[in-house]
Amino acid sequence: DGYRNTNQVSDDYRYQDGNYDAPNDGYYRGGDDPAHEEDAQSDVTEGHDEDDEVYEGEYQGIPHPDDIKEKQKKRAPAVADEYRDRADLMAERMEDEEQLAHQYENIIEECGHGRFQWTLFFVLGLALMADGVEVFVVGFVLPSAEKDMCLSSSNKGMLGLIVYLGMMVGAVLLGGLADKLGRKQCLIISLAINAAFAFLSSFVQGYGFFLFCRLISGLGIGGTLPIVFAYFSEFLSREKRGEHLSWLCMFWMIGGIYASAMAWSIIPHYGWGFSMGTKYHFHSWRVFVLVCSLPCIASLVALKFMPESPRFLLEIGKHDEAWMILKQVHDTNMRAKGEPERVFTVSYIKTPKQVDEFIEIQSSTGTWYQRWLVRITTTLKQVWDNVLYCLTAQYRMNTLMLAVVWFTMALSYYGLIVWFPDMIRYFQDEAYESRVKIFDEEEVSHFTFNFTLENQIHRNGEYRNDKFIGMKFKEVRFEDSLFEDCYFEDVRSSETFFENCTIISTLFYNTDLYKHKFIDCRFINCTFMSEKEGCHIDFEEDNDFLIYLVSFLGSLSVLPGNIISALLMDKIGRIKMIGGSMLISAVCCFFLFFGNSESAMIGWQCLFCGASIAAWNALDVITVELYPTDKRATAFGILNGLCKFGAILGNSIFSSFVGITKVVPILLASSALVGGGLLALRLPETREQVLM
Numbered sequence: 001d002g003y004r005n006t007n008q009v010s011d012d013y014r015y016q017d018g019n020y021d022a023p024n025d026g027y028y029r030g031g032d033d034p035a036h037e038e039d040a041q042s043d044v045t046e047g048h049d050e051d052d053e054v055y056e057g058e059y060q061g062i063p064h065p066d067d068i069k070e071k072q073k074k075r076a077p078a079v080a081d082e083y084r085d086r087a088d089l090m091a092e093r094m095e096d097e098e099q100l101a102h103q104y105e106n107i108i109e110e111c112g113h114g115r116f117q118w119t120l121f122f123v124l125g126l127a128l129m130a131d132g133v134e135v136f137v138v139g140f141v142l143p144s145a146e147k148d149m150c151l152s153s154s155n156k157g158m159l160g161l162i163v164y165l166g167m168m169v170g171a172v173l174l175g176g177l178a179d180k181l182g183r184k185q186c187l188i189i190s191l192a193i194n195a196a197f198a199f200l201s202s203f204v205q206g207y208g209f210f211l212f213c214r215l216i217s218g219l220g221i222g223g224t225l226p227i228v229f230a231y232f233s234e235f236l237s238r239e240k241r242g243e244h245l246s247w248l249c250m251f252w253m254i255g256g257i258y259a260s261a262m263a264w265s266i267i268p269h270y271g272w273g274f275s276m277g278t279k280y281h282f283h284s285w286r287v288f289v290l291v292c293s294l295p296c297i298a299s300l301v302a303l304k305f306m307p308e309s310p311r312f313l314l315e316i317g318k319h320d321e322a323w324m325i326l327k328q329v330h331d332t333n334m335r336a337k338g339e340p341e342r343v344f345t346v347s348y349i350k351t352p353k354q355v356d357e358f359i360e361i362q363s364s365t366g367t368w369y370q371r372w373l374v375r376i377t378t379t380l381k382q383v384w385d386n387v388l389y390c391l392t393a394q395y396r397m398n399t400l401m402l403a404v405v406w407f408t409m410a411l412s413y414y415g416l417i418v419w420f421p422d423m424i425r426y427f428q429d430e431a432y433e434s435r436v437k438i439f440d441e442e443e444v445s446h447f448t449f450n451f452t453l454e455n456q457i458h459r460n461g462e463y464r465n466d467k468f469i470g471m472k473f474k475e476v477r478f479e480d481s482l483f484e485d486c487y488f489e490d491v492r493s494s495e496t497f498f499e500n501c502t503i504i505s506t507l508f509y510n511t512d513l514y515k516h517k518f519i520d521c522r523f524i525n526c527t528f529m530s531e532k533e534g535c536h537i538d539f540e541e542d543n544d545f546l547i548y549l550v551s552f553l554g555s556l557s558v559l560p561g562n563i564i565s566a567l568l569m570d571k572i573g574r575i576k577m578i579g580g581s582m583l584i585s586a587v588c589c590f591f592l593f594f595g596n597s598e599s600a601m602i603g604w605q606c607l608f609c610g611a612s613i614a615a616w617n618a619l620d621v622i623t624v625e626l627y628p629t630d631k632r633a634t635a636f637g638i639l640n641g642l643c644k645f646g647a648i649l650g651n652s653i654f655s656s657f658v659g660i661t662k663v664v665p666i667l668l669a670s671s672a673l674v675g676g677g678l679l680a681l682r683l684p685e686t687r688e689q690v691l692m
Contacts, residue, residue, distance in 0.1 A: 098692070099350045100314060100349070100350040100351070101690045101691060101692045102690055103349060103350055104311060104314070104349070104690070104691070105237065105238060105690040105691070107326055107346050107349065108235070108236070108237045109237050110330065110344075110345065110346065111326060111329045111330040111333060111344075112330070112333040112334070112337070113236070113237065113240050113244075113333070114332070114333035114334075114336045114337060115332050115333055115335075115336035116235070116328070116329045116332040116333055117235055117236065117240075117244070117329075117333075119306075120231075120232060120235060120306055121232070121244070121247070121248060122302075123299060123302040123303055123306055124228045124231060124232050124248065124299070125248060125250075125251035125254075126251070126295050126296075126298050126299035126302065127187065127191060127224045127228050127295075127296070127299040127303070128224065128225070128228050128248060128249070128251040128252050128255070129251040129252070129254050129255035129258065129295045129299075130191070130194065130221060130224065130255065130293075130295045130296035130299060131221050131224050131225055131252060131255065132251070132252040132253065132254070132255020132256050132258075132259070132555075133255040133256075133258060133259045133292045133295060133296075134163060134167070134194070134198075134217070134218060134221045134292075135163070135255075135256070136255075136256055136259035136260065136263075136551060137163075137198075137259060137288075137289060137292050138159055138160055138162075138163055138214065139160065139418075139421075139551075140259065140260075140263040140267065140285075140288065140548070140551075141263075141267070141285040141288060141289060142156055142159065142160065144267060144283065144284070144285040145159070145210075145285060148283055148285070149205070149206070149207045149210065155207060157652075158211065159207075159210075159211060159214065160651065161648050161651060161652070162211055162214055162215045162218065163214055163215070163217070163218040164218065164414075164644045164647045164648045164651070165215065165218065165644075165648065166214070166215040166216065166217065166218025166219040166220075166221075166222060167218045167219070167221060167222030167641075167644045168222065168641045168642075168644035168645055168648070169219050169222065169641070170190065170218065170219035170220060170221065170222025170223045171222040171223060171225065171226055171636075171637045171638075171640040171641040171643075171644065172387075172637045172638055172641040173219075173223070173383075173637070174186055174189065174190050174220075174222065174223025174226075174227065174637065175223060175226035175227065175633045175634055175636055175637020175638070175640070175641075176383035176384075176386055176387060176633070176634045176637055177189075177223075177379070177383060178223070178226065178227045178230065178231075178633035178634075178637075179312075179383075179386055179629075179630055179631060179632065179633045179634045180379055180382050180383060180386075181379070182308050182309070182312055182313075183227055183230060183231035183234075183308065183309045183312055183633070184231070184303065184306065184307070184308045184309070185308070186223065186227055186633075187223070187224065187227045187228065187231065187303060188300065188303055188304070189220075189223075190220050190221065190222075190223035190224050190227060191220065191221075191224065191296050191299055191300040191303070192220070192300060193216060193217070193219065193220025194217050194218075194220030194221040194224075194293075194296050195220075195293055195296045195297050195300055196220075197213045197214075197216040197217040197220065198213070198217045198289065198292065198293040198296065199290065199293050200213050201213035201214055201217060201289060202286045202287075202289040202290040202293075203286070221296070222640075222641070222644065223637070225636070225640050226633045226636035226637040226640050227633055228248070229245060229248070229620050229623075229624050229636060230309075230624060230632045230633040230636060231309055232244075232245065232248060233245060233624045233625075233632075233691065234309045234310070234311035234312065234629070234691065235309070235329065238687075238688070238689075238690055238691075239570065241570075241621070241624075241625070241691075242569035242570040242574065242621050242687055243566050243567070243569055243570055244566075245569075245617070245620060245621045245624065246562065246565050246566035246569050246617040246618075246621065247562075247566050249562060249565075249613070249616065249617045249620060250559075250562045250566075253555050253556070253558045253559060253562060253613075255295065256551065256552075256554070256555030257552060257555045257556060258292075258295065259292060259551070260548050260549075260551040260552035260555060261552065262288055262291050262292060263288055263548050263551075264548040264549070264552070266284055266285075266287050266288040266291065267284050267285050267288050268284070307325045307328065308321070308325065310322035310323075310325040310326050310329075311629050311691070312629060313325070314349060314350075314351050315629045315630050317351050319348075319349060319351050322349060323346070323349060326344070326346065326349075327344045327346075330342075330344045331344065383634065386630070386631055386634040387634060387638060389631055389634075390627070390631060390634065390635045390638060395626075395627065395631075395635075398626050398683065398684065399635065399638075399639075401679055401680075401682060401683055402619075402622075402623060402626070402639055402683065403638075403639060403642055404675075404676060404679055405578065405582075405619065405676045405679060405680045405683075406619060406639045406640070406642055406643045406646070407642050407643065407645070407646040407676075408582075408646070408672040408673065408675055408676030409582065409612070409615060409616070409619065409643070409646075409672075409673070409676055410642075410643040410644070410645075410646030410647050410650065411646040411647075411649055411650045411668075411669075411672050412585070412589070412650065412668070412669035412670075412672045412673050413612055413616075413647075413650070414646065414647035414650040414651060415647075415649075415650025415651060415653060415654035415665065415668070415669060416589075416605075416608060416650075416654065416665070416669055417554070417609075418650070418651045418654055418655055419654040419655065419657075419658065419665055420550065420554070420601060420602075420605040421547055421550055421551070422654075422655055422658040423595075423601055423658060423662075424547070424550060424598050424601055424602070425547070426658055426659050427597060427598050427601070428598065432455060432475075433455075435455060436455050436456065436457060436475075437455065437456045437457070438456075438457045438459065439456065439457070439458045439459070439461065440459050440460060440461075441459070441460045441461065442458065442461045442462075443461065443462045443464075444461070444462070444463050444464075444466055445462075445463070445464040445465055445466065446464075446465045446466070447466050447467075448466070448467040448468075448469060449466065449467065449468045449469070449471050450469050450470055450471055451471060452471060452472040452473075452474060453471070453472070453473050453474070453476050454472075454473075454474040454475060454476070455474070455475045455476075456475075456476050456477075457476075457477045457479065458476070458477070458478045458479065458481055459479045459480060459481070460479070460480050460481065461478070461481040461482070462481070462482045462484075463481065463482065463483050463484070463486055464482075464484045464485060464486075465484075465485045465486070466483075466486045466487075467486070467487045467489075468486065468487070468488045468489070468491055469487070469488075469489045469490060469491075470489070470490045470491075471490075471491055471492075472491075472492050472493070472494075473491065473492070473493040473494070473496035474493070474494045474495065474496070475494070475495045475496070476493070476495075476496045477496070477497050477498075477499065478497075478498045478499070478501055479499045479500060479501075480499070480500050480501065481498070481501045481502075482501070482502050482503075482504075483501065483502070483503045483504070483506050484503075484504045484505060484506070485504070485505050485506065486503075486506045486507075487506070487507050487509075488506070488507070488508045488509065488511050488513065489509045489510060489511070490509075490510050490511070491508075491510075491511040491512070491513060492511075492512055492532075493511075493512055493513060493517065496513075496517060497517050497518075497519055498513075498517060498518045498519065498521050499519045499520060499521075500519070500520045500521065501518070501521045501522075502521070502522045502524070503518075503521060503522065503523050503524070503526050504524045504525065504526070505524065505525045505526070506526045506527075507526070507527050507529070508526070508527065508528045508529065508531075509529045509530055510529070510530045510531070510532060511528075511531065511532060512531070512532040514531065550602055550605065553602060553605075553606055554605050554606060554609050555609075557605075557606035557607070557609045557610045558609050558610055558613040559610075560610055561581075561609075561610045561611065561612075561613035561614050562613055562617065564614065565577060565581075565613065565614035565617045565618065566617070569617065569618065569621060569687075570687055573685050573687050574618045574621055574622040574625075574683075574685060574686060574687060575618075575622070575680060575681055575683055575684075575685050576681075577614050577615070577617070577618035578614075578615045578618045578619060578622070578677065578680040578683075579677045579678070579680045579681045580614070580677075581611060581612060581613075581614035581615035581618070581677075582612070582615045582673045582674070582676055582677030582680065583673070583674065583677045583678075584611045585608055585611045585612040585615065585673050586669075586670040586671075586673035586674045586677065587670075588604065588607050588608045588611050589608065589666050589669045589670035589673065590666065590670060591604055591607075592604050592608075592662065592666050593662065593666060595662075615677075615680075621686075622683065622686055623635065623636050623639055624636065624691075625686035625687075625689065625691065626683075626684070626686060627692075628692040629691065629692065653665075653668070654668075654669075
């Protein structure tokens with residue numbers, strides 16, 4: 001049987017314990033005598049290259065044992081992964097991520113810091129600017145919107161808080177999605193939602209629809225902060241990260257300045273608008289809302305020309321796309337430096353083992369909405385798993401400490417930011433009331449009032465055959481007075497009331513003197529005709545200018561703190577920056593006890609904002625650095641959402657004490673800052689570590 005069956009021969013070569021055992025069929029295979037085998041090999045291979053040796057079985061179609069072994073090695077891990085414990089796979093992934101972190105740091109250093117990073121800096125800065133604008137918009141339009149849409153006190157409070165509620169939800173949801181769908185894609189979604197609903201809110205007339213638009217607009221802009229910092233940090237080397245993330249924070253300040261300047265220049269011009277009939281009014285404050293959406297739209301357009309984060313792409317196993325983007329970064333920076341001949345030397349980048357893979361559903365499986373439902377629920381489950389991961393043993397303590405620091409900082413900062421303008425208005429109202437003019441027992445007859453009456457109290461007066469035509473009442477009270485045979489036409493009023501008055505044979509035509517403005521009054525043979533309908537912006541508040549100026553100065557005052565924090569962030573470290581800034585801010589709070597005037601309150605506000613901004617910047621930096629790439633935006637979103645919850649509580653608590661006492665807001669803010677600052681000193685320092 002000289003020619004043996006090839007299948008039989010290949011079956012005879014069995015793989016056992018890493019060696020191939022020859023069959024026991026009586027043929028001499030060699031290897032019985034090791035000494036003779038060595039001599040034989042030395043004689044045969046003398047002057048002969050093993051690579052040129054021809055395997056005998058090649059002519060019979062028998063695979064070489066080495067080829068079989070190589071194929072088995074390639075096939076073995078793929079099969080084994082299905083049966084390996086998840087903990088082993090995660091341990092291997094962690095090892096891969098650690099290797100990638102150090103390699104990626106070296107790659108970013110090779111790419112350099114130049115034109116590409118500065119371009120991305122301004123694009124993301126516009127998105128951060130839009131976030132700063134959103135915080136100020138409602139506060140500026142509220143005095144005008146409350147009259148334009150007939151808002152009660154509860155409605156005004158809800159409108160002020162609804163934006164923070166939307167931002168809280170958006171930070172958690174969109175931040176979590178950014179770790180699954182990508183930084184660029186989720187940032188585009190976030191900005192698009194904000195731009196669309198901010199634009200729409202400037203046109204809607206009803207309070208309910210306006211509230212809904214501001215809620216969804218806040219939800220969109222809430223996702224920008226966690227995504228922007230995660231996105232930009234992944235293009236920065238360790239030496240540049242703290243400084244340039246702090247420079248990026250300046251755009252939040254620029255957003256506040258932009259909103260203040262636009263409000264100052266647009267809202268007081270009530271004529272900047274148009275009307276369509278008697279129902280649709282587009283007043284100047286709506287123009288302001290429209291203008292405030294421009295930074296968001298500009299960032300959205302510019303972002304279309306920027307690439308995805310290569311660090312995120314490597315995390316999900318897209319090696320080639322990440323390599324191309326890193327090469328683009330390198331080439332862009334080298335051309336800008338005048339060194340276009342520099343070659344990108346990286347040929348291969350480590351990618352972590354993919355443990356959880358999203359399985360795409362075939363188009364033939366189920367209906368389209370069933371497929372989308374499965375995709376959405378799967379993605380949301382992955383986001384929820386990421387949220388829970390931030391509370392595992394490895395990150396639990398850091399997450400809890402950061403949560404307390406973020407919350408205490410937000411409670412005191414946002415609470416005082418609302419409290420300062422309210423206190424200034426309170427001082428203004430006190431000064432205004434001190435200048436009130438009181439008229440007792442005046443008698444006026446056959447007189448025509450066609451001018452404005454302001455800040456007056458009329459007691460026990462008698463008005464007979466008088467005409468009130470085309471005039472305005474502002475902060476006027478009539479007490480125990482008599483109006484007989486009078487005529488009111490085209491009268492507008494603000495904070496004007498008639499108390500315990502007797503009104504006889506009087507005609508009210510085209511006025512806004514509604515029934516609720518007459519308190520315990522007696523009407524005898526009186527007529528109300530063609531009352532003014534809807535809500536009207538009655539008067540331009542004299543203190544509007546001061547309120548815009550206060551916000552402008554408060555935003556501008558953080559400039560020195562931004563510069564100092566950017567220059568010192570990588571020198572003194574994140575922890576000392578947070579602790580020092582919060583403790584200095586707490587000291588500034590105690591000086592508020594001496595703020596008994598408008599100018600003093602403005603000065604202490606500027607000092608507080610300037611001292612606290614360094615803590616905000618350092619918090620942004622350390623939050624980015626403490627978490628790995630696949631959890632970074634999620635963790636930032638959770639903490640930023642908690643921050644917005646603190647803002648809601650701060651606004652509600654601090655505003656309730658205006659005009660009652662200063663002790664509670666000051667002690668609450670200072671104690672929160674001291675507690676948060678001391679706890680921050682226990683956080684780990686991150687300025688020397690690479691991004692995991």
